Each structure stands twice: as C-alpha cells, then as structure tokens.
Amino acid sequence: MLRVTLFSAVLAAASATRLESLRLRGGQQKEKVCIIGSGNWGSAIAKIVGRNVLDRDQFEDEVTMWVFQENVDGKNLTDIINNEHENVKYLPGVKFTDNVVADPDLTNAVQGATLLIFVLPHQFLGRICPQMTGMAKGCRAVSLIKGIEFENGGPVLISNLIKENMNGMDVSVLMGANVANEVAQDEFCESTVGFKSKANGEIFQKLFDCPTFRIGTINDVAGVELCGALKNIVALGAGFCDGLGLGGNTKAAIIRIGLKETAKFAKMFFSGVQDDTFMESCGLADLVTTCFGGRNRKCAEAFAKGEGTWDEIEAKLLNGQKLQGTITAKDVATVLKTKGKEAEFPLFMRIHEIAFEGKAVSSIIDL
Amino acid sequence: MLRVTLFSAVLAAASATRLESLRLRGGQQKEKVCIIGSGNWGSAIAKIVGRNVLDRDQFEDEVTMWVFQENVDGKNLTDIINNEHENVKYLPGVKFTDNVVADPDLTNAVQGATLLIFVLPHQFLGRICPQMTGMAKGCRAVSLIKGIEFENGGPVLISNLIKENMNGMDVSVLMGANVANEVAQDEFCESTVGFKSKANGEIFQKLFDCPTFRIGTINDVAGVELCGALKNIVALGAGFCDGLGLGGNTKAAIIRIGLKETAKFAKMFFSGVQDDTFMESCGLADLVTTCFGGRNRKCAEAFAKGEGTWDEIEAKLLNGQKLQGTITAKDVATVLKTKGKEAEFPLFMRIHEIAFEGKAVSSIIDL
Numbered sequence: 001m002l003r004v005t006l007f008s009a010v011l012a013a014a015s016a017t018r019l020e021s022l023r024l025r026g027g028q029q030k031e032k033v034c035i036i037g038s039g040n041w042g043s044a045i046a047k048i049v050g051r052n053v054l055d056r057d058q059f060e061d062e063v064t065m066w067v068f069q070e071n072v073d074g075k076n077l078t079d080i081i082n083n084e085h086e087n088v089k090y091l092p093g094v095k096f097t098d099n100v101v102a103d104p105d106l107t108n109a110v111q112g113a114t115l116l117i118f119v120l121p122h123q124f125l126g127r128i129c130p131q132m133t134g135m136a137k138g139c140r141a142v143s144l145i146k147g148i149e150f151e152n153g154g155p156v157l158i159s160n161l162i163k164e165n166m167n168g169m170d171v172s173v174l175m176g177a178n179v180a181n182e183v184a185q186d187e188f189c190e191s192t193v194g195f196k197s198k199a200n201g202e203i204f205q206k207l208f209d210c211p212t213f214r215i216g217t218i219n220d221v222a223g224v225e226l227c228g229a230l231k232n233i234v235a236l237g238a239g240f241c242d243g244l245g246l247g248g249n250t251k252a253a254i255i256r257i258g259l260k261e262t263a264k265f266a267k268m269f270f271s272g273v274q275d276d277t278f279m280e281s282c283g284l285a286d287l288v289t290t291c292f293g294g295r296n297r298k299c300a301e302a303f304a305k306g307e308g309t310w311d312e313i314e315a316k317l318l319n320g321q322k323l324q325g326t327i328t329a330k331d332v333a334t335v336l337k338t339k340g341k342e343a344e345f346p347l348f349m350r351i352h353e354i355a356f357e358g359k360a361v362s363s364i365i366d367l
Numbered sequence: 368m369l370r371v372t373l374f375s376a377v378l379a380a381a382s383a384t385r386l387e388s389l390r391l392r393g394g395q396q397k398e399k400v401c402i403i404g405s406g407n408w409g410s411a412i413a414k415i416v417g418r419n420v421l422d423r424d425q426f427e428d429e430v431t432m433w434v435f436q437e438n439v440d441g442k443n444l445t446d447i448i449n450n451e452h453e454n455v456k457y458l459p460g461v462k463f464t465d466n467v468v469a470d471p472d473l474t475n476a477v478q479g480a481t482l483l484i485f486v487l488p489h490q491f492l493g494r495i496c497p498q499m500t501g502m503a504k505g506c507r508a509v510s511l512i513k514g515i516e517f518e519n520g521g522p523v524l525i526s527n528l529i530k531e532n533m534n535g536m537d538v539s540v541l542m543g544a545n546v547a548n549e550v551a552q553d554e555f556c557e558s559t560v561g562f563k564s565k566a567n568g569e570i571f572q573k574l575f576d577c578p579t580f581r582i583g584t585i586n587d588v589a590g591v592e593l594c595g596a597l598k599n600i601v602a603l604g605a606g607f608c609d610g611l612g613l614g615g616n617t618k619a620a621i622i623r624i625g626l627k628e629t630a631k632f633a634k635m636f637f638s639g640v641q642d643d644t645f646m647e648s649c650g651l652a653d654l655v656t657t658c659f660g661g662r663n664r665k666c667a668e669a670f671a672k673g674e675g676t677w678d679e680i681e682a683k684l685l686n687g688q689k690l691q692g693t694i695t696a697k698d699v700a701t702v703l704k705t706k707g708k709e710a711e712f713p714l715f716m717r718i719h720e721i722a723f724e725g726k727a728v729s730s731i732i733d734l
Contacts, residue, residue: 188616253648279645
C-alpha cells in the first residue's frame with residue numbers, strides 16, 4: 001500500500017529550505033537523501049526509498065533525484081515526474097510518493113545531502129562527480145552500479161572510482177537479486193549492503209529495508225560488488241547450456257562453478273573478501289536469477305544456436321543496448337592472462353574462448 | 368562412446384570365481400563393486416560405474432547389481448538386463464557395459480564385494496541388510512539414498528541407519544545435482560562425496576568420477592546428506608512462488624533462505640558440518656536444479672493454484688508415487704517444535720504451515 005503524505009508545502013520551497021532542514025532537531029541531525037540517476041533501477045529504488053524515509057525519523061522526508069533532462073512528448077521529464085510522481089519513460093506505471101523530487105540540476109539536487117545513492121551508468125561518473133558540490137559534511141555514498149573497470153592489469157571497483165572522484169567519501173554498495181520491475185511492484189526479494197563502515201552499512205540498511213525488500217549487510221564491499229559484476233559472465237555460460245538444449249544438472253554445475261570462480265577472483269585481487277558474501281543475496285541469489293532470467297543468458301542462448309554475431313544478436317534482442325557480460329568476459333580474460341592465472345579459472349576462460357575465439361559452444365562442458 | 372569389453376567368459380563363471388578374483392594381483396587387492404538397487408538412479412549409476420571400472424586398475428571388472436526380481440513381458444528383469452544390458456523397466460534406452468551383472472539373489476550379489484553402493488528406497492534397509500553376508504573384510508559402503516528419518520526428537524541419517532545395520536561399516540554418501548536420466552545420457556554434471564574416512568572418500572571418487580560426472584569430496588557426511596534430504600522442503604516453497612506467479616527475485620530469495628536454513632539445521636544436529644559443503648554440488652547446485660525442475664516444485668505449484676489436496680495432486684501428477692518434500696517438511700517441523708526452534712527456521716515452518724495448516728500460500732513471502 002502506497003503511503004502518500006501531504007508534502008507539497010515543503011516541495012514548493014524545497015531548494016531554499018533544504019540546508020535549513022538539516023538543522024538539528026531535538027539534537028539529532030536528520031539524513032538527507034539524494035538519488036543520482038533515474039533509469040529503470042534508479043526509479044525502482046526511488047519508490048522504495050521515498051516511502052521508507054516517510055516512516056523513519058532519522059531521515060528527512062524529501063528525497064531528491066537527479067534526472068538527466070529529456071523531452072518526453074514535448075514536456076520535461078523532470079516536470080512529468082514532479083507532477084505525476086511517475087517516471088513515465090523508464091518505469092511507467094509505478095507511482096512514487098510525492099516526496100521524491102526530480103531535479104535536472106545536479107548541483108542543486110545534491111545540495112545538503114548526507115546520503116548519496118549512485119545509480120547510473122558508471123561511464124558518467126568521471127563527468128558528473130566534479131559537478132557535485134554542496135553536500136553536507138560527512139556525506140556518505142552507496143553504489144548500486146553493477147559493473148567493473150580494469151586498469152594496470154587488475155580490476156577497479158566502481159565504488160573505488162566514486163570514492164576517488166568524491167574526495168575519499170565512504171562508499172558502500174547495494175547488490176542483490178533485484179530485477180527492477182519486480183522490486184518496483186513490491187514483489188518480495190532481498191538485497192545485500194556491502195560496507196566498510198558498519199555505521200554506514202546500517203544507515204543504508206535502514207534506508208532501503210522494507211517488508212518486500214529485505215536488506216542484509218556484510219563487511220565486504222569488494223566481494224559484494226564483484227558478485228554483481230561477474231555474474232554476467234556466468235550467465236553467458238548458462239545461456240550456452242540453454243542454447244545447446246542441456247539439462248538442469250549441467251546448468252546448475254555451471255552456476256556453481258561460476259560462483260566458486262567469482263569468489264576466487266575476488267579473493268585474488270582484494271583483501272577482506274568473505275566466504276559468507278557468496279551465500280548472500282548478492283551472491284547465489286542474484287546469480288541464479290541472472291542465469292535463468294537475464295538478458296546475458298538470453299543473448300548467449302541465441303549465440304549458441306548460431307543466430308549471429310554478438311553485434312547482430314544485441315541489435316536483434318536488446319534494442320541497441322550492449323551486453324555487460326561479453327565486455328566483462330573480455331576484461332577478465334585479459335587480466336587472468338596477464339597474471340598467468342588462466343588455469344585456475346577454467347569456466348571464465350572457456351566462456352571467453354567460446355564467445356570470442358571461435359571455440360565450439362559444446363566445449364562449455366569440457367572444463 | 369561406450370566401451371564394451373569381451374567379458375562374457377568371466378560372466379559365465381561369475382559367482383564361482385568372484386572370491387578368487389579378489390586374490391592379490393601384483394600385491395594389490397582389487398576393489399569389487401556391488402550396486403544394491405536398480406531403479407532409475409541405480410541404473411544410471413550402473414552405467415557410470417560399469418564403464419569406469421573397466422578403465423581403472425584398482426577395480427575388478429565385474430560389477431554386480433542386486434535387482435528386485437520383476438516380471439517384464441513374461442521375462443525376468445534380471446535376464447533382460449543380463450542379455451540386453453539395459454534396464455528396460457526403469458531406464459529404457461540406456462545401455463550398460465556388459466560387465467554389469469544383474470542378480471536377484473542378494474546374498475550372491477554381495478558375495479566378495481569390497482564396495483557397496485546403496486541406491487534403493489531406505490524403507491527396505493531394515494529388511495535387506497540382515498540378508499547381506501559374504502562381503503570381503505573391510506567392505507565399505509556409499510549411500511546414494513536421499514531422505515531422512517526422525518527418532519527421539521532428532522534426525523537420523525540414512526548413512527547411519529546403514530552403518531548400524533551393517534556392523535558399523537564405514538559409510539560415505541554421494542549427493543548432487545544429478546537428475547538420473549541426464550546422468551545416464553552423459554550430460555555434464557557434478558556430484559559430491561561426503562566422507563568420514565578420506566581414503567574411502569577417494570576410492571568412491573575414483574569409482575564415480577568421469578568427464579561428464581565430476582566428483583568433489585568433502586569430509587562432511589551429515590552436511591552432504593542433509594542437503595539431499597532437505598532440498599525438497601525448499602522446492603515446495605519454490606513451487607508455491609511459481610504457483611503464485613511471482614518473479615525470479617522472489618524464487619531466488621526462497622532458494623537462498625532455504626540453503627541457509629539447511630545449513631543451520633545440519634549444524635544444530637550434527638558436529639563437523641562445514642560451510643563449504645553448501646557451495647558444493649550437493650548444496651546449491653542440487654537445490655537450484657530441484658527448485659526449477661523437480662516434482663516437489665511441480666506439485667507445490669499445483670497446490671498453490673488450488674488444484675487439490677496433496678493426495679489428489681500426487682495421484683494426478685505422480686502416477687501414484689508419493690512426494691518426499693511434504694513428508695520431510697512434516698518431520699522437520701515436528702522436530703523444530705520439539706526443540707523450540709521454530710523462530711530460527713521461518714521458511715521451513717512457513718512451508719509446513721502452508722502445506723498442512725491452512726495458512727495462505729501468499730504468506731510464503733511474509734517471513
């Protein structure tokens with residue numbers, strides 16, 4: 001049930017009063033949330049967070065959402081969101097509580113924020129981070145971005161990119177089996193907050209957790225984030241199995257080996273990675289969901305059936321979007337070769353060979 | 368490719384020469400295998416084991432299989448198996464190597480055996496174990512039986528039942544994501560041997576392992592065996608989700624919580640249970656397979672859709688067979704209530720309430 005509050009008075013003077021609203025109330029400074037990004041996943045999260053803050057005393061009621069301005073049927077997307085409380089372009093049919101305020105001006109959107117939610121393609125980080133000024137002192141961030149970069153022969157966490165671009169700000173991550181549309185429809189699911197600072201992990205848990213979106217926490221940013229990044233490689237393997245018409249046994253084996261290699265990869269490059277992480281929602285649950293339902297699986301199935309090159313399959317099935325799994329598979333294979341660690345990652349390497357080196361798809365099971 | 372050896376001479380005089388064949392050869396006594404049971408899974412395993420022993424020096428070539436005698440189209444099932452090298456009743460279309468010898472006489476079948484493979488409904492154990500005599504000294508067993516018994520408010524492992532009925536014989540277990548027909552078709556999959564004796568675990572690994580059936584080992588009989596027994600409860604929960612039309616997120620969450628409760632249950636009742644066990648094929652891989660493909664899932668989906676009582680659904684969908692998951696769910700709920708541990712197992716308890724106490728199926732997500 002959507003709880004809608006009478007918040008229009010606050011909204012009207014939002015920018016002017018934002019800093020003022022951060023003043024101590026009863027000795028306790030409230031947390032002020034800003035969501036950076038407004039695609040499908042950002043909008044689903046805006047629905048959850050917008051509703052949660054109204055319920056919980058430690059948060060300001062207003063949640064700002066930075067929206068990359070677009071014209072939709074002759075209107076500004078931000079105006080539509082603020083009038084109709086719905087992102088008609090990226091999450092149509094789902095209403096936000098009206099305390100979620102879209103803002104096309106990044107500097108204005110983050111003004112006074114103490115909690116930043118990064119949920120946008122990570123390619124934009126380098127460009128937008130320098131524009132972000134005016135957050136409150138001690139502002140902390142959480143990254144919902146699933147992806148990974150590679151530099152100097154090793155992986156770079158997106159959370160670390162954010163940290164570097166935000167003057168060393170503490171960055172937690174949120175990853176899990178969270179198909180955006182299902183989260184937005186309040187279907188029951190779980191997610192995992194990986195933290196470096198326990199206090200910050202707990203704040204983000206309170207911000208996101210609700211009966212239909214259960215948040216676990218674990219002191220392992222790298223493990224949680226790498227689960228979200230590497231699952232798409234495994235999903236290619238699962239899709240190859242589907243394309244070959246192999247049974248459930250085989251797919252389950254690929255999923256299991258994939259999770260083991262994900263853990264091994266994470267431990268190889270980052271200290272403090274915990275075994276428990278891979279049993280959390282970000283680990284096995286997200287992997288299972290992705291290997292049965294995701295677009296990497298779907299495109300890999302088409303590839304195994306000989307329906308074209310990756311470019312052709314993407315064009316046909318993804319409406320111009322690009323696959324994450326193929327990019328990550330390439331990067332991971334490059335890093336493993338550089339380190340001479342191919343033999344320890346037979347599944348990751350085999351998926352790369354099938355996807356890019358002409359190896360027979362049927363070799364997915366000859367590990 | 369099936370490797371068939373010229374073995375008929377040995378077969379002709381099998382019973383007479385069996386003990387003789389155990390004599391030291393080059394100082395090394397060969398292991399002699401007997402399979403106790405010949406259903407769908409027993410027959411699939413007979414195909415794997417029959418082929419493997421021909422390849423590996425430490426095993427006798429002949430593998431006996433105790434078959435409960437049945438009449439099939441006017442012929443003895445054992446005669447059909449020995450002439451056609453195929454169990455036409457329980458695994459039609461799959462050929463054994465001809466060193467697999469069916470025997471309806473249990474005492475004769477186990478004569479001289481050093482390795483026993485138990486793969487039959489565990490209800491028969493009490494009746495057949497006392498008939499088994501004549502194994503070689505130091506004979507060891509492996510149980511492929513998925514199930515669990517309860518006694519005096521706690522679970523009893525089937526491997527322990529076997530041990531008790533077999534004069535304290537060492538008993539390993541084999542569990543994994545192993546749909547019998549797919550294993551028999553040589554589709555790639557994995558399985559896990561849980562052992563108490565490392566040497567015995569390794570012997571069974573050598574006996575079962577082949578390129579399409581990869582065997583991992585772990586020093587944890589109880590953990591491995593409980594994965595195989597409790598997965599069917601979780602599969603009911605997965606089936607409820609499917610029947611309600613819930614999405615992949617929700618089902619992944621149920622699978623994850625189910626694996627966590629399985630681990631907690633195992634640790635509560637047995638010492639030495641290892642976290643790693645739940646990342647092996649017997650753990651997450653078998654659970655995933657069962658929650659997407661098994662009959663417990665299928666029947667629970669029908670139950671959630673209101674298609675009848677359990678008895679009616681079993682009659683309609685299982686051709687008279689009974690579900691394992693509902694029986695186990697009842698037993699586990701009883702044990703948890705006896706111990707006052709209901710609160711620590713919200714998923715197991717909720718599945719029981721839905722299945723047997725009239726709780727709404729939709730409450731599967733209100734944990």
